[in-house]
Amino acid sequence: MSASDNDRISYLSGEPVTSLTAQERAELDELRTLLETPAAWVQPDPGLEDLVVSAVAREAEAERASGVARGAEADRATAPHEAAPPVRRRFSLGALWRRRPVIALGGLATAAAAIVVALVIALNANSSKPLQFAMVVSGTPLAPAARGSGTLTKTESGWRVELKVTGLPHLANGRYYQAWLKNSAGILVPIGTFNDAQNVTLWSGAPVTQFRTFTVTRQLANGNPTSSGQRVLVGIAHPVH
């Protein structure tokens, strides 16, 4: 190894080095920048493994239920496009006006009315549809049999979180479950406590659009309201389109 290589390594490892040219430093600084990027070091939440496995299992289940194999879909995707539908004969509006002015006027009025009705229906449908998120929840190693789903709906009062979970044992005698929502900065917001997760409704005052990671911990009624850290259930809320 040449002295220059040693100098490069020393520079990267943070030693004071004066022998490198500006260009050499710039090149090494690019590598330093990459090593400094949080993405090179960030670790996913331990619960993500179960979420990934659950997501694929759900996909496999949907495939079995539909009876359409992935191969068939792949074949469709790679197959030549279907023949284009027959081209419809185009009518000249001007000619129609000249030949059938009354019919043309009536037709236009009907079409315009239909468009207006469709627009009104569409606008009403959009305005009445609440903002909603959904999630699949999976048990952690503390509750490996637990699984279920949830819907999170925005209301005037806050976000209503409806949770349906199986495989989570009933807790009583001072032990209970606590549900939380977490944002990307790791801030936890408590959204309710319960004993049985089969059919629970929780409420969040924090916006699910920002607090999208859902967790449930096992707690003990000992006067300490903070998270026990004993997570039994995790999920990530996704917007429903």
Add this chain to the structure above:
Amino acid sequence: MQEREIRARFRQGDPDAVRSVYRSHGRLVYAVAYKVLGDRSLAEEATQQAFVKAWRAAQSFDENRELGPWLAAIARRVAIDVYRREAVRAADPLDSVPAGEPGLVSTPQSAEAAYDVWEVRQAVAQLPADEQEVVRLQHLEGFTHAQIAERLGVAVGTVKSRSFRAHKRLTTLLGHLRE
């Protein structure tokens, strides 16, 4: 399961193989998604979607190829899609947005470096744990050698030698990124 067997079972669409693939490549997929999105929750969402897409496309995967780069490409595409969706969701009405607004750019600039992050992460993973920790503390936390020594409870000389060995290895593994 051996790597080749995992690849074959994943290719056949075996959901059980998904867990094995996640354990071997999940952190790398997540890193790529995080680099593009810069948000833990969105990166987790993109990671889930990437694995579902990979599983759905597994039958077209050539089992003689490495899974890693293939998954990285899927993760990057999915993350860009999530980024675009979030950009639309967060946007003001288009009329009120200046033409030069960065949010109108359809692809995040960080997506370009996603593969570099993937390579860095793979290279760092090949270092011994004690050298990884020194590199992490130095570059991510910004600690000096003396601070690292104090943190780890070892001599400064030990930190310097670990750091030198680690960076020597990294320059070999990542030298092509500078070319």
